[in-house]
Amino acid sequence: MKKNIVEHKYSVSREDRTRKNQHQSMVIWFTGLSGSGKSTIANSLEKRLFKEGISTYSLDGDNIRSGLSKGLSFSREDRHENNRRIAEVAKLFVDAGIVTIGAFISPLKEDREQAKDIIGKENFVEVFVNTPLEVCEERDVKGFYKKARQGEIKNFTGISAPYEAPENPDIKINTEEESAEEAVERLYEFLQQKLKFDE
Ligand SMILES: Nc1ncnc2c1ncn2[C@@H]1O[C@H](COP(=O)(O)OS(=O)(=O)O)[C@@H](OP(=O)(O)O)[C@H]1O
Ligand SMILES: Nc1ncnc2c1ncn2[C@@H]1O[C@H](COP(=O)(O)OP(=O)(O)O)[C@@H](O)[C@H]1O
Numbered sequence: 001m002k003k004n005i006v007e008h009k010y011s012v013s014r015e016d017r018t019r020k021n022q023h024q025s026m027v028i029w030f031t032g033l034s035g036s037g038k039s040t041i042a043n044s045l046e047k048r049l050f051k052e053g054i055s056t057y058s059l060d061g062d063n064i065r066s067g068l069s070k071g072l073s074f075s076r077e078d079r080h081e082n083n084r085r086i087a088e089v090a091k092l093f094v095d096a097g098i099v100t101i102g103a104f105i106s107p108l109k110e111d112r113e114q115a116k117d118i119i120g121k122e123n124f125v126e127v128f129v130n131t132p133l134e135v136c137e138e139r140d141v142k143g144f145y146k147k148a149r150q151g152e153i154k155n156f157t158g159i160s161a162p163y164e165a166p167e168n169p170d171i172k173i174n175t176e177e178e179s180a181e182e183a184v185e186r187l188y189e190f191l192q193q194k195l196k197f198d199e
Helices: 014-021 038-051 076-095 109-119 133-139 144-149 180-193
Strands: 026-031 055-059 100-101 124-129 170-173
Touching: 014 076, 026 038, 026 109, 026 180, 038 055, 038 100, 038 124, 038 180, 055 076, 055 109, 076 100, 076 109, 076 144, 109 124, 170 180
Parallel strands: 026 100, 026 124, 055 100, 124 170
Antiparallel strands: none
């Protein structure tokens, strides 16, 4: 605890909110290259959970970068800070009793480990969207890969900046082999046990 800051104890706890919601809260953190399918699968998963009455919220790289992380670049240091801020916010959402779905490239193992430490490993589900670079580049949904190859975008993940694949993700999805719908169903099944709340 920092000097001159005294922790405030809240009267309503995470446990109270969990009991009210009748499900556990957690962060489902999607990592993968640009265009791998993170946002597509994360969005469908949120819809699926929401339909079942689960309290959810989505955090997405592009959206966070126009607000909370406005002004941050794609340098190693700024990605680190971006991922740290997201993790701190996600931690608050978990405390609020919400299943928080986040989609960020989060390319470095160290930064994802930092996020796990901030949020708590027991509250963290890591989903690796393992779509090969060639496929992401072929899709080129936003035209960024072409620009990165031409040197118009610097530090582009997979082209001129590293992506360190997770070694032990909770779930791995290869979108060449699995449709978004299939991936969502598999994730939904995996989450059933984790969401369970026993009085
Ligand atoms: N240089 C560079 N490298 C990678 N991505 C870039 C870059 N410049 C802009 N973009 C766009 O920013 C989105 C990724 O932001 P994130 O916050 O998820 O990235 S990170 O976790 O901080 O690495 C990413 O979104 P997605 O395509 O949805 O992954 C890109 O659209
Ligand atoms: N099985 C799949 N799962 C997810 N996305 C897929 C799949 N097959 C093709 N796609 C397409 O790949 C693109 C992925 O884009 P997006 O979800 O924005 O990726 P990211 O958020 O990782 O940048 C979308 O155009 C989507 O329709």
